[in-house]
Amino acid sequence: MGETITRAQLAESIYQEVGLSRNESSDLLELVLNEVTQALLKGETVKISSFGSFSVRQKGQRIGRNPKTGEEVPILPRKVLVFRPSQLLKARIRQGFASRSSTPAAPST
Numbered sequence: 001m002g003e004t005i006t007r008a009q010l011a012e013s014i015y016q017e018v019g020l021s022r023n024e025s026s027d028l029l030e031l032v033l034n035e036v037t038q039a040l041l042k043g044e045t046v047k048i049s050s051f052g053s054f055s056v057r058q059k060g061q062r063i064g065r066n067p068k069t070g071e072e073v074p075i076l077p078r079k080v081l082v083f084r085p086s087q088l089l090k091a092r093i094r095q096g097f098a099s100r101s102s103t104p105a106a107p108s109t
Contacts, residue, residue: 007026007029007030007033008026010029011025011026011028011029012025014028014029036054040054040055040056040081043056049086050086050088050089051085051086051088051089052083052084052085052086052089053083053084053086054081054082054083055081055082055084056079056080056081056082057079057080057082058077058078058079059077059078059079059080060077061074061075061076061077062074062075063075
């Protein structure tokens with residue numbers, strides 16, 4: 001499993017790629033994340049071209065089971081965040097994993 005990318009790393013990447021100051025890069029990242037959050041809170045779908053879409057979906061009530069006791073327990077209705085990757089993102093991910101697995105391992109010494 002790979003490592004986790006943090007907000008600080010994203011802001012640093014913006015700083016290096018775009019050329020804004022570190023503070024401006026961090027502010028820009030926060031602004032984008034806030035816009036996405038606010039849109040989702042309003043029930044809107046957020047589509048990022050060539051990446052995917054985020055939406056909030058309503059799930060209905062259902063019956064679940066407590067894995068320890070086997071007892072039936074009602075799971076209340078709730079809203080969940082859903083991400084659907086674009087076909088382009090899926091293809092890039094598949095291609096990235098395929099190129100990793102086809103690269104021969106370095107001989108150990």
